[in-house]
Amino acid sequence: MVDAILPLSVENAQVRRRGKVLVGPITTTVSETGLSIVMGPNGAGKTTLLRLLHGMERIAPGGQLNWQVPEPKARGQQGFVFQAPIMMRRSALENVAYPLIIHGMARSVARDRAKAWLARVGLQGSAEKRATVLSGGERQKLALARALIRQPQILFLDEPCANLDGRATREFEALLLEIHQEGTRIVMSTHDIGQARRLAQDVWFIHHGQILEKTPAETFFEHPESMEARAFLQGDIIE
Amino acid sequence: MNDILAGLIHAAHLIFTLDADLIEISVRSLRVTLSAVVVSSLIGLPLGCWLAVQRFRFRRLVIATLNALMGLPPVVVGLIVYLLLSRSGPFGVFGLLFTPTAMIIAQVVILTPLIASISHQAIRDLWAEYHDLLISLNTTRRQRILTLLWDGRRALLTASLAGFGRGIGEVGAIMIVGGNIDHATRVLTTAISLETGKGNFSLALALGFVLIGLAVAVNLIIHSLSRTEVSGRW
Numbered sequence: 001m002v003d004a005i006l007p008l009s010v011e012n013a014q015v016r017r018r019g020k021v022l023v024g025p026i027t028t029t030v031s032e033t034g035l036s037i038v039m040g041p042n043g044a045g046k047t048t049l050l051r052l053l054h055g056m057e058r059i060a061p062g063g064q065l066n067w068q069v070p071e072p073k074a075r076g077q078q079g080f081v082f083q084a085p086i087m088m089r090r091s092a093l094e095n096v097a098y099p100l101i102i103h104g105m106a107r108s109v110a111r112d113r114a115k116a117w118l119a120r121v122g123l124q125g126s127a128e129k130r131a132t133v134l135s136g137g138e139r140q141k142l143a144l145a146r147a148l149i150r151q152p153q154i155l156f157l158d159e160p161c162a163n164l165d166g167r168a169t170r171e172f173e174a175l176l177l178e179i180h181q182e183g184t185r186i187v188m189s190t191h192d193i194g195q196a197r198r199l200a201q202d203v204w205f206i207h208h209g210q211i212l213e214k215t216p217a218e219t220f221f222e223h224p225e226s227m228e229a230r231a232f233l234q235g236d237i238i239e
Numbered sequence: 240m241n242d243i244l245a246g247l248i249h250a251a252h253l254i255f256t257l258d259a260d261l262i263e264i265s266v267r268s269l270r271v272t273l274s275a276v277v278v279s280s281l282i283g284l285p286l287g288c289w290l291a292v293q294r295f296r297f298r299r300l301v302i303a304t305l306n307a308l309m310g311l312p313p314v315v316v317g318l319i320v321y322l323l324l325s326r327s328g329p330f331g332v333f334g335l336l337f338t339p340t341a342m343i344i345a346q347v348v349i350l351t352p353l354i355a356s357i358s359h360q361a362i363r364d365l366w367a368e369y370h371d372l373l374i375s376l377n378t379t380r381r382q383r384i385l386t387l388l389w390d391g392r393r394a395l396l397t398a399s400l401a402g403f404g405r406g407i408g409e410v411g412a413i414m415i416v417g418g419n420i421d422h423a424t425r426v427l428t429t430a431i432s433l434e435t436g437k438g439n440f441s442l443a444l445a446l447g448f449v450l451i452g453l454a455v456a457v458n459l460i461i462h463s464l465s466r467t468e469v470s471g472r473w
């Protein structure tokens with residue numbers, strides 16, 4: 001049994017670039033279970049927040065991320081799906097097997113597992129295809145399989161459906177719900193309000209790099225606390 | 240015009256009669272340059288990759304220097320290698336001057352910056368693409384470099400072939416350190432230079448055509464072996 005890395009407590013974490021504060025300072029907790037949706041207008045800091053939690057941003061002095069296990073150990077228990085899926089110049093199968101092979105698993109075992117994951121996301125027919133010729137929806141599913149193959153405890157997704165058509169989005173969401181039911185903690189950003197309504201258990205509403213609201217989904221959609229969230233849900237442009 | 244035609248005919252004659260001298264110097268040309276390309280690639284490809292991945296204080300300066308060294312004058316390299324390898328030089332005891340090994344050493348000095356610089360440019364673009372993924376997957380620097388070298392192998396092949404192109408046609412450095420000694424260090428380029436000096440234009444041209452043919456053949460063989468340009472894009 002692997003040690004649980006959650007809950008994650010975030011203390012005063014702030015990301016600055018060239019003297020400008022992109023996100024934070026944020027103090028919050030990421031609970032052990034749930035499917036959280038990060039919402040907010042473009043440029044609010046959704047991507048940076050997810051990258052911050054995933055440990056990909058340099059946190060300004062004074063802030064920190066506290067996982068339940070030491071940082072290096074926690075890193076192997078996280079997955080990340082980027083907005084624009086990064087396709088390695090290899091076959092689809094090699095793409096999915098890569099995280100296992102790089103962390104020391106025997107090639108044949110890794111390939112078998114990758115095959116199983118490809119089947120699971122519906123790409124069994126594309127295993128030997130080059131990843132770069134896959135369609136947008138297929139790429140995103142491939143990226144999902146690759147992020148999940150090491151069975152992370154928490155999965156971050158940064159607007160994974162932003163460039164997908166309706167059908168691909170539906171399939172992707174179905175997969176996410178399945179994975180969540182199997183116990184993976186999910187934190188996903190989107191600016192599609194419909195998608196947030198379909199998936200969210202709780203919503204983090206971000207504006208100007210601050211978490212303005214962190215409430216259960218029903219509360220957020222029925223009675224948003226902040227003016228900004230109300231305006232956002234009504235479809236107004238907020239600055 | 241007549242000279243060129245005569246050269247072509249002479250070249251055909253030399254090739255079809257399997258002229259022993261021609262084969263000897265052609266094989267030596269290939270051996271020297273291919274050895275130099277292999278050694279330079281072993282140094283230059285990982286170096287270029289490392290420069291793309293690693294951030295350090297004088298990185299820009301190092302890359303700028305490397306780019307400048309691409310234009311290193313072969314004659315000067317030859318001269319310096321000559322001084323290093325000559326009897327009175329620091330490596331004189333090895334007795335390498337006027338041997339094919341000395342020619343390989345000189346060519347390695349010329350080719351390594353070229354190969355490193357071209358591979359750095361190719362890998363830099365690939366690294367920009369892979370950066371977030373490889374960071375997210377918690378890879379070590381060594382794993383990143385190996386991954387980039389493997390996935391960028393086609394671009395790196397181009398770097399090595401560019402090195403081969405520069406090496407096979409190079410004359411200044413190998414002339415100085417090799418000495419153009421018959422049956423010892425004479426290669427195609429130095430032979431052309433010698434025959435031209437003697438006014439033996441048709442033989443010089445014949446050797447020139449053989450040299451060009453050789454360069455084209457090596458490129459084609461390597462491309463077909465590595466199956467580049469077979470599938471649409473990669």
